[in-house]
Amino acid sequence: MPPPFHGDHGDRHLHRGRIDPVQVDGLGQAQEGGDRGTRHVLRAGGIEVVLGGAAHAAVDDFRRTVEALAELLRRAVAEHGELPRQGQAFDANIPLDERVERVAAWVATPQGPRPGLVAMYFEMVDGAGHDHGPGSEQARAAIRTVDAAIGQLLARLEAAGVVPNVVVVSDHGMADARNFLAVEDIAAMEEAEVVSIGQVIGLVPRAGYGDVLRARLPGRHAQYQCWEKERIPARLHYGSHPRIPPIVCQMDEGWNALPRAMIERRNAEGRRDAGAHGYDPDLPSMRAVFLAHGPAFRRGLRLPVFDNVDVYPLLARLVGVQPQPGDGNPQTLLPALQAP
Ligand SMILES: [Zn+2]
Numbered sequence: 001m002p003p004p005f006h007g008d009h010g011d012r013h014l015h016r017g018r019i020d021p022v023q024v025d026g027l028g029q030a031q032e033g034g035d036r037g038t039r040h041v042l043r044a045g046g047i048e049v050v051l052g053g054a055a056h057a058a059v060d061d062f063r064r065t066v067e068a069l070a071e072l073l074r075r076a077v078a079e080h081g082e083l084p085r086q087g088q089a090f091d092a093n094i095p096l097d098e099r100v101e102r103v104a105a106w107v108a109t110p111q112g113p114r115p116g117l118v119a120m121y122f123e124m125v126d127g128a129g130h131d132h133g134p135g136s137e138q139a140r141a142a143i144r145t146v147d148a149a150i151g152q153l154l155a156r157l158e159a160a161g162v163v164p165n166v167v168v169v170s171d172h173g174m175a176d177a178r179n180f181l182a183v184e185d186i187a188a189m190e191e192a193e194v195v196s197i198g199q200v201i202g203l204v205p206r207a208g209y210g211d212v213l214r215a216r217l218p219g220r221h222a223q224y225q226c227w228e229k230e231r232i233p234a235r236l237h238y239g240s241h242p243r244i245p246p247i248v249c250q251m252d253e254g255w256n257a258l259p260r261a262m263i264e265r266r267n268a269e270g271r272r273d274a275g276a277h278g279y280d281p282d283l284p285s286m287r288a289v290f291l292a293h294g295p296a297f298r299r300g301l302r303l304p305v306f307d308n309v310d311v312y313p314l315l316a317r318l319v320g321v322q323p324q325p326g327d328g329n330p331q332t333l334l335p336a337l338q339a340p
Contacts, residue, residue, distance in 0.1 A: 090121055096149040104153060108160030116319045120153075122146040129174035133274035134285070139174075165294030165318055169311055175253050175285035177276035181223055182260035186249060187213060194259070199278030201226075201249040201257050210246070217247055223255045236281070237327055253279045297336055306332040 086106045088094070099120060106115055128142035150168065157164055183194055186201055191209040196202035201224070205213045217226040226249040232239035238248070251257055256276055258266075266272060279286055288308050296318055306329075313330035316323035323330070334340040 086115060090123075092123055096122065096145065097152060100149055100153045100156065104156035104160070107164065108157060108162055114162075117315070122149060125170070126174070129275040130273050131275070133176050133178075134174035135176070136274070139275075163295055165296045166292070167311065167315065168289065168291040169308060170288040171308065172277040173283075173286040173288055174275045174277050175279055175283065176274065177254050177256055178272065178274055179223070179255045180263050180272075181251075181255055181257045182263060183257045184260050186221075186224065186226075186257060187217070187247075192247070195245050197258050197262075198256060199251045199276055201251070202245040203247040203249070204245045205247065213247060217249065221249075224249045224251045224257070226250075250280060251278075253283055253285060292336055296338060298338055301336055303333070303336060 088099075088102060103118055103120055107118060108114075124142040125139065125146055128136065128138040132138040150166075154164075154166065177199075183197055183201060187194070187203050190206065191213060192203040192205050194201065195204055203213065203217070214228060218228055218231065219226065226247055227233075227239075229239045229244055229246050229248060232248060238244060249257075256273065277286060287305065290303075290306075290308070290311065307327070309326060309328040310330070310332045312326060312328045313323045314333040314336075317330070
């Protein structure tokens with residue numbers, strides 16, 4: 001097997017060290033369908049990062065994130081001498097069959113080294129789950145669409161004589177979430193800066209309000225639970241990073257906490273999201289799919305529930321690279337392998 005990401009011209013060092021500084025002029029915003037559509041696009045070298053989300057999100061913070069990403073890439077290039085050579089920045093406007101054809105062309109290329117690892121993303125199951133709910137006919141139709149695209153890819157590879165290991169994952173589950181609470185009812189705007197909204201509410205107390213909020217918020221409330229950062233349960237693996245705010249609240253399943261003005265605007269537009277993720281990861285609704293098929297895997301096996309961070313050491317093993325340290329347990333997925 002060729003090393004992963006090996007380019008197809010044999011000139012392995014063509015791109016060594018060549019990563020341009022972050023393109024801040026690449027910063028832009030586009031509205032596409034309401035507040036979830038605020039998108040910040042930043043470019044660093046050949047990499048494009050699209051960040052979306054809360055209206056409160058700070059652009060400077062985004063820029064620091066991309067700069068950190070670019071630095072990681074510079075170090076990776078310095079250490080390993082190459083970057084992925086074949087790629088396509090995510091673009092929801094590219095039809096699924098075209099995405100499949102591109103990947104098939106990379107993998108099924110008859111001459112030269114083939115890529116050792118290819119990642120594809122299909123966004124429509126998430127979108128339909130948010131807009132209509134995880135059990136909706138629209139969500140089921142989206143699953144059928146993605147299933148057909150994966151089938152098309154496998155058929156193309158089979159026709160080219162390629163027998164891949166294929167791992168299908170989702171990065172999160174989806175719960176019915178039709179109840180809305182104004183985030184101002186958790187903390188008033190003069191009391192705290194709200195740095196995240198939705199299912200996990202991050203609060204930075206404003207000057208003079210720290211003691212008030214630390215006395216009032218930690219503990220159980222009707223539709224949510226709050227912790228001081230230092231007391232977030234260890235099983236959530238959250239709270240140690242400097243960017244996590246001093247107070248964090250987890251909404252109960254089915255609840256969304258948004259700024260009151262945003263709830264009112266959505267109501268006026270007749271728009272009510274029906275599904276959400278970001279709830280307690282122990283909830284069955286937050287479970288994600290994992291399907292693995294190919295020569296490396298045993299057939300017909302059903303695994304007990306595991307953490308999706310365990311997928312990374314499995315993929316590293318399959319492509320023959322040493323995984324970096326992380327929370328993932330390399331043991332849990334070994335029973336799925338033909339040769340553990
Ligand atoms: Zn989503």
